[in-house]
Amino acid sequence: MKYVIQKCCLGMVALASVAMAAPENLVRCKVELDRGVLPADQRQTAVVKVSLLAENPPRELERPPVNLCIVLDQSGSMGGHKIEQARQAALEALSRLGDQDIFSLVVYNSSVETLIPAGRMKDQRRARAMIEQIRSGGGTALFGGVSQGAAELRKAIEDHAEGMVHRMILLSDGQANEGPSSPEDLGRLGTSLQKEGISVTTVGLGTGYNEDLMTRLAQRSDGNTYFVENANDLARIFGAELGDVLNVVARDIRILIECPENVKPLRSIGREATIRGQRVELDLNQLYGSQERFLLLEVEVPPTPADTELPLMSAVIQYRNLFSQLDENQTLALNAQFSRQEQEVKASVNKEVKKEVLLSENALAKEQAIRSYEAGRKDEAVEILRQSQQRLLEVNASFDAPILELEEEAANVLDQSNTLEKQGLDQRSRKVMRTEAEQTRNQQQTKSSWMRK
């Protein structure tokens, strides 16, 4: 099969469909290389970016219905202002839903309770009264809460799976302490939920929660993750999240990449794609309107003479368009050009791809720095951040017009490395770094609250 695709698309450097405000043309797919021309006659690595970009759906089209489950932490630590703000946030989310949407609410402390079972919210008054009654107290059975939330979502999935957006919003401010509670366990659960089309958006409140667990769960289930330092921001974050959820254009996205024998896929940068020999796969749950999601794949390119074209890969992108309710797929191919002219190679650099690669690498560097710091190697952690910052600056300087985003990020990383060196890694900075890294890796649209300040 792989050669068939390749032959069909041979000669096409990049294929992009023209954006039009019709339901069938909402998603554009693209493959790009980090450099238009590669240096000839040397073994090298190159980065391929396979991306999907969604248009904002036209207003006259009815949006796909949403199956939303909010899972709220009502443990003892949520007392007072926090639980009050959480109630407001839940109400905010509820108010955005329409008649066609399905809503459920699960609360957990030491035990788990389904406060509002999954159902259509024709009359929101009862649900609102139930939310107003939420009180805090007890432990943190996070695994149970997520399991129960998934069971509520599953009710609608079993009834009418097609064309719905399934989403869980998990709020927690503490360490999970009942049942499975390691980031690994919750990450595995996230992977499983993604297969059912359920994404879990995790909202960590305050500095007491386990960011590893929350980011892993979000990442593996293709949900968003937020670090909310101040409970006052909860309602806004829930609102923004609902903005995303109500704006889903496509779901069940699958990127399938096949490389020819002489090109070796090495790794996917920032994302956990499945690599089997020459084949790379990535599943994403959804694509929001005006969002770009992509896979950065590093490949090993064999020495190739100049002025030849080398087929690097072919990609098939499958998804369900929720506006046309059709399963669509786009086939793309990518050939590399080679040259001995260094100038030509340098001039062909794709700044956008390079930027994404740098930011993803930077995100990985932050995670690596956290790991090093926690292994007791503080100097190494600082060094990792500094190197990443240096790299950001160096590459940015090599561009004819520097990119502002990279400069900002370099300054940010410098700050973080300085803080790390002087004060060590406190709860807050760790959460900021971890969440930033995850949001970058996941190409999240709405960033956490501190990013806006």
Next chain:
Amino acid sequence: MTYSRFRNLPVWSLTALVILPVLVVAGVGMRMLLREQQRLEQQAENAQTRLLEQTAERLRERMERVRADLRLELTRLPSDSLDERLMDLQRRHPLVRNVFRVSEEGDVELPNPGINLDEETREFLQRYGMLFSKRMQWFAPEGEKKGSRIKIKSSPLRSEWRPWQWADRDSLLFYVSRDNGKNVYGVEIEMAALYARMFVWMREMSGRGEELVLLDRRNRVLITTGDSENRSWGVSTEMGAYLPFARLALVSDVPLEEGLPHAYLYVAGIFGLLLLLCIVGGTLGLTAWVNRSRKEALQKTSFVSNVSHEFKTPLTTLRLYSELLLEGRVKDPEKQKYYLTTVRTESERLARLVHNVLDFSRLEMGRSRLHPQPYCLNDGLKTVCERLHERFVEAGIEVECPDQKIYGNVDPDAAEQILLNLMDNAVKYASSGGVLRIEAAIHEEKVILTFQDEGPGIPKRERKKIFEAFHQVDERITREGGGTGLGLHISRRLARQMKGDLTCSTSGRGCCFTWTFPVSREETS
């Protein structure tokens, strides 16, 4: 005398004799009670175990459904594009973490270890290295399966649900072979997703106040539906073949049917208290009975000595006077007459004594037959007064009899006996002289006859006892007066048999006996 031993036997020793067996019985009862409570607790625990077993069975059924679904998924995959379909299964099945296929020779072909793989897949190959490197059998040899004595016609299709442990974590593999143990392919179960489903099932199955906990081999909590702070699990049961490394435990906030053993204890306590009351009451009754018997025995003893003494005194007099008369030494006719009169009085006294003793024994044996008839009491009084005349004179007692005629419906002999006893008593105990006033009144068809003397009277505490058989106010043998202690007893019994009564009271000076009996209007004699 045997009876004197009774006198020395203290009440407490008798009580001790009773209490000792009571304590033994109480001990045995307590033991039985505790055992019963244990039994009830055991019963409650058994009920919980049954409940837990049922829950575990329902969980096993759900697991069986999961297994059956997976088995169906796996067995219906087409052979030609097996790898593709397996990969697809991994991609879309929430309970599948990884997939694999092993060639006929036993080499793992999917995922191919020779090619470039992502980290998760590499770890998967490492995790099950023992199986993939052919160091372990995929299927247990046919014959070794437990309890399968019956030869089932062997099918080439085989499947295995296999628990696995790696880095102290439990996982499960499920694989099939369509080729009798060769060409194995299957899946690794996504444990987190399985536990998430089990959590929801367990939550549905657990009742109010109950907590279901799934524990691994080292008692670590895998899933809990409640507050796992409680580290002492109640009853637990093995999950069996589907999760051989797990145990299901039930923790109940509601103590094991607490109400039951307590209510049982209360009831048992009440019965115990009643039993104790019975025993105490019985002991007291028994003690009273023993005391009474002892007293009666003592009284009988003193009666025998009294009666001997009483008999002896007149006999001595009789013998002395009759000897004097026989010898003819007494010439003075006045003296002779006096001696003879004394002989007669003493023999009368003796006769009276004998009569009393006979009456008593007749009454005791229930042989006395009374024949009440209209009788004039004045005659009886006259007769008795005449008989006792000399003794009244001797004692200096003046008798005042009622003037009016009194007719009662009584047995004449018995009436005479009562009168005699009462007046004889007056002679004996009021010997300091005075007037014995006998008065009669009629009230509600009853004649009330009172005998008021001017003697020393009877102390209050003695007043009831004087009517008891053999009782005497002064029990000394050397007392003055003498008597058997039967007179008043016999009189009261006779009076009561004639639908009347005999009572004693003390008013002012002396003692007053009141005899009531039915009046008779017929003036016959």
